[in-house]
Amino acid sequence: MAEINLNKIAHSYIKNPSSDSDYALKLIDNIWEDGGAYALLGPSGCGKTTLLNIISGLLVPSKGRILFDGKDVTEMPPEKRNIAQVFQFPVLYDTMTVYDNLAFPLRNRKFDQNTVDKRVREIAEVLELTPFLGKKAAGLAADAKQKISLGRGLVRDDVAAILFDEPLTVIDPNLKWQLRCKLKTIHEQLKLTFIYVTHDQVEALTFADKVVVMYDGEIVQIGTPQELFENPTHRFVGYFIGSPGMNFLPCRVEGNKAIVNDVVISIGDDLAELAAKASGKLELGIRPLYLKVHDNEYDDEPTASANNGLNANKLFTKSSENGINGNNSSENRISSSKNGSRIKAKVKALQDQGNFKILTAEMAGFTLRARLSEGQSCNSDYVWLEFPHEWIRLFANERLLQHDKNRR
Numbered sequence: 001m002a003e004i005n006l007n008k009i010a011h012s013y014i015k016n017p018s019s020d021s022d023y024a025l026k027l028i029d030n031i032w033e034d035g036g037a038y039a040l041l042g043p044s045g046c047g048k049t050t051l052l053n054i055i056s057g058l059l060v061p062s063k064g065r066i067l068f069d070g071k072d073v074t075e076m077p078p079e080k081r082n083i084a085q086v087f088q089f090p091v092l093y094d095t096m097t098v099y100d101n102l103a104f105p106l107r108n109r110k111f112d113q114n115t116v117d118k119r120v121r122e123i124a125e126v127l128e129l130t131p132f133l134g135k136k137a138a139g140l141a142a143d144a145k146q147k148i149s150l151g152r153g154l155v156r157d158d159v160a161a162i163l164f165d166e167p168l169t170v171i172d173p174n175l176k177w178q179l180r181c182k183l184k185t186i187h188e189q190l191k192l193t194f195i196y197v198t199h200d201q202v203e204a205l206t207f208a209d210k211v212v213v214m215y216d217g218e219i220v221q222i223g224t225p226q227e228l229f230e231n232p233t234h235r236f237v238g239y240f241i242g243s244p245g246m247n248f249l250p251c252r253v254e255g256n257k258a259i260v261n262d263v264v265i266s267i268g269d270d271l272a273e274l275a276a277k278a279s280g281k282l283e284l285g286i287r288p289l290y291l292k293v294h295d296n297e298y299d300d301e302p303t304a305s306a307n308n309g310l311n312a313n314k315l316f317t318k319s320s321e322n323g324i325n326g327n328n329s330s331e332n333r334i335s336s337s338k339n340g341s342r343i344k345a346k347v348k349a350l351q352d353q354g355n356f357k358i359l360t361a362e363m364a365g366f367t368l369r370a371r372l373s374e375g376q377s378c379n380s381d382y383v384w385l386e387f388p389h390e391w392i393r394l395f396a397n398e399r400l401l402q403h404d405k406n407r408r
């Protein structure tokens with residue numbers, strides 16, 4: 001396994017690129033740890049395959065160098081890089097048995113028969129292919145064939161990295177979940193460097209230790225699922241991660257108040273300090289999970305609180321409960337609570353998502369979404385939204401405002 005250093009990489013498919021927009025990859029300068037499980041996540045056309053092909057050696061980048069464990073492999077062809085790859089569609093020998101397909105990458109590298117047999121049987125067991133080992137691949141269903149392709153990628157433990165390019169596309173949805181969990185287990189057992197390309201956030205978040213979010217040829221954030229959820233450093237990450245994505249409200253800031261059209265939202269002193277130094281287009285962001293929903297302006301307890309549960313796979317933490325005290329309000333429609341503001345909003349829709357509901361409401365001319373927890377509902381035309389200080393984020397020109405890391 002290897003540490004992968006993407007050293008000031010950029011790539012253009014155009015011969016003489018003249019501007020930023022001519023580059024499929026703008027500037028990538030990252031080190032990916034040996035043994036890490038990385039998911040490369042982003043929308044179609046953002047550059048994921050281009051980056052993967054640069055790592056595998058199918059493409060030589062227009063600029064920069066790529067190093068495996070400090071060794072420059074930029075000009076090295078794929079077969080010399082010692083990388084295993086699993087593609088979207090099965091790549092195997094139809095006329096061979098499942099056993100021989102799995103054994104092929106090992107025999108090709110002249111592993112001894114005992115090692116071949118041991119590894120083939122281990123991988124077959126993990127992927128539940130043992131009953132099929134003696135069968136020809138030709139007769140098997142598409143998802144069984146793709147499991148063989150996964151097995152061929154996983155069978156060697158001497159590779160620098162295993163690259164997966166949307167490997168579960170042809171897999172039945174029920175089996176997808178099972179295979180994702182298996183890949184995670186295999187990674188935990190073998191500690192191989194995994195790089196997994198997907199445009200599906202659930203796939204990325206369940207599989208990876210670190211998610212690399214790409215947008216328009218750039219890596220906009222690398223983080224754990226929780227970091228991406230709680231502190232998206234770019235507006236795109238806020239929008240792309242989470243379902244529904246983060247709410248964004250264009251605003252201006254005066255002291256510790258964010259003003260959204262004629263509505264004032266209290267933001268706390270910390271954000272006020274950051275906003276005072278910021279320039280460019282300001283936006284307030286808050287996750288639907290953390291936007292609290294009340295059915296009146298002044299009650300002591302939230303009656304339709306949005307934040308009472310962890311999500312199903314426990315990736316994201318919940319805010320601590322905030323005390324609410326509704327003694328003050330002013331003509332600008334701000335009503336103070338110990339922490340956050342309650343603002344009237346018009347209910348537009350309530351969508352049942354199974355074990356929770358999504359409320360869509362309009363406030364200050366903008367549409368906001370809030371996640372209600374199980375059993376909670378909303379039957380009136382208006383609600384009061386509370387913005388807890390600890391979950392408000394401010395973005396200037398799409399970038400998160402945050403303190404200099406060295407300061408903390």
Ligand SMILES: Nc1ncnc2c1ncn2[C@@H]1O[C@H](COP(=O)(O)OP(=O)(O)OP(=O)(O)O)[C@@H](O)[C@H]1O
Nearest residue numbers: 013014024042043044045046047048049050051199
């Ligand atoms: N061979 C090529 N020649 C010219 N342009 C290309 C080529 N391959 C990709 N591109 C362009 O480079 C950009 C990045 O494409 P890439 O395939 O890397 O994105 P992606 O994130 O993998 O997309 P998808 O999820 O749809 O596969 C896109 O604008 C695409 O049109």
